[in-house]
Amino acid sequence: MKKLLMITTGGTIASVEGEHGLAPAVNANELLNYVSDMNNGYTMETLSLMNLDSTNMQPEDWVTMAEAVQHHYDAYDGFVITHGTDTMAYTAAALSYMLQNASKPIVITGSQIPITFQKTDAKRNITDAIRFACEEIGGVYVVFDGRVIQGTRAIKLRTKSYDAFESINYPYIAFIHEDRIEYNKKIQSQIDSFTVDTSLCTDVLLLRLYPGLKPEVFDVLANMYKGVVIESYGSGGIPFERRDLLQKINELVEKGVVVVITTQCLEEGEDMTIYEVGRRINQELITRSSNMNTEAIVPKLMWALGRSAEPKEVKRMMETPIADDITIWPS
Numbered sequence: 001m002k003k004l005l006m007i008t009t010g011g012t013i014a015s016v017e018g019e020h021g022l023a024p025a026v027n028a029n030e031l032l033n034y035v036s037d038m039n040n041g042y043t044m045e046t047l048s049l050m051n052l053d054s055t056n057m058q059p060e061d062w063v064t065m066a067e068a069v070q071h072h073y074d075a076y077d078g079f080v081i082t083h084g085t086d087t088m089a090y091t092a093a094a095l096s097y098m099l100q101n102a103s104k105p106i107v108i109t110g111s112q113i114p115i116t117f118q119k120t121d122a123k124r125n126i127t128d129a130i131r132f133a134c135e136e137i138g139g140v141y142v143v144f145d146g147r148v149i150q151g152t153r154a155i156k157l158r159t160k161s162y163d164a165f166e167s168i169n170y171p172y173i174a175f176i177h178e179d180r181i182e183y184n185k186k187i188q189s190q191i192d193s194f195t196v197d198t199s200l201c202t203d204v205l206l207l208r209l210y211p212g213l214k215p216e217v218f219d220v221l222a223n224m225y226k227g228v229v230i231e232s233y234g235s236g237g238i239p240f241e242r243r244d245l246l247q248k249i250n251e252l253v254e255k256g257v258v259v260v261i262t263t264q265c266l267e268e269g270e271d272m273t274i275y276e277v278g279r280r281i282n283q284e285l286i287t288r289s290s291n292m293n294t295e296a297i298v299p300k301l302m303w304a305l306g307r308s309a310e311p312k313e314v315k316r317m318m319e320t321p322i323a324d325d326i327t328i329w330p331s
């Protein structure tokens with residue numbers, strides 16, 4: 001008999017219609033009461049940790065969640081975390097970095113429609129998440145609309161549809177059917193021991209390039225941030241004609257800021273070795289992101305900066321695959 005803990009954090013799944021629109025209000029026990037087919041095979045305890053729309057979630061809330069799992073880790077066989085969808089991908093990645101080599105499933109789910117509504121995806125998603133949390137598998141996963149996504153690979157692609165999440169640059173882990181779980185990817189069993197490191201440095205900026213961005217904006221960043229993630233274009237170049245951003249980025253790195261380059265393209269990642277706009281970037285100084293998604297890069301950088309103040313060491317951590325966040329490293 002599996003012993004599970006369901007941790008609730010808010011989101012649409014726990015929302016009710018209030019005076020100012022949908023807002024989370026349902027607690028963990030009430031949420032569980034909506035799920036009818038509580039069957040044998042597991043026992044479930046609940047923890048109402050917070051009740052936030054995930055738009056209001058901050059890195060400190062990721063730490064609260066990681067600490068809750070850490071605190072209860074030995075007492076349970078698996079964890080279900082219910083969460084808003086808007087920042088779920090960030091939370092899933094953040095937990096993947098803070099809670100490494102888990103030998104038990106830590107499953108995050110939510111819904112597009114509140115569980116209190118007649119027609120809702122919430123019941124299915126919770127039921128699926130519970131089923132996956134009973135599996136003999138370790139790590140952090142997003143379960144949504146019958147699909148299981150690696151915690152470092154999820155993105156929210158759709159605002160309304162039930163299939164809100166996609167797995168980026170990585171196969172779905174599994175599909176959850178009514179009668180069985182179909183694995184799509186072989187999962188290696190965990191041999192390293194479970195580690196928890198929740199020290200985050202939140203001095204991180206995410207900047208999306210667009211034609212016309214003023215280079216001077218970079219002058220103010222060094223005083224405010226220790227890490228800057230630049231969502232560049234295509235394979236990952238930086239403009240150096242007219243509005244020369246390259247010079248400014250080099251200056252930032254010289255000042256000790258860790259600059260990570262990624263791409264606005266969702267699929268296939270950066271490869272700065274192809275074009276002159278990419279090759280001009282000093283690869284010794286800049287941090288490559290390969291095919292990580294932005295939702296993973298941002299919390300990974302907060303986590304890496306939380307562990308070391310040495311930019312070279314932060315670059316090394318960022319470029320090292322963790323929790324399957326990087327698969328192909330361009331040669």
Ligand SMILES: NC(=O)C[C@H](N)C(=O)O
Pocket residue numbers: 010011012013052053054055083084085086087110111112113
């Ligand atoms: N579907 C949802 O959960 C959206 C909600 N605004 C949230 O992220 O909390």
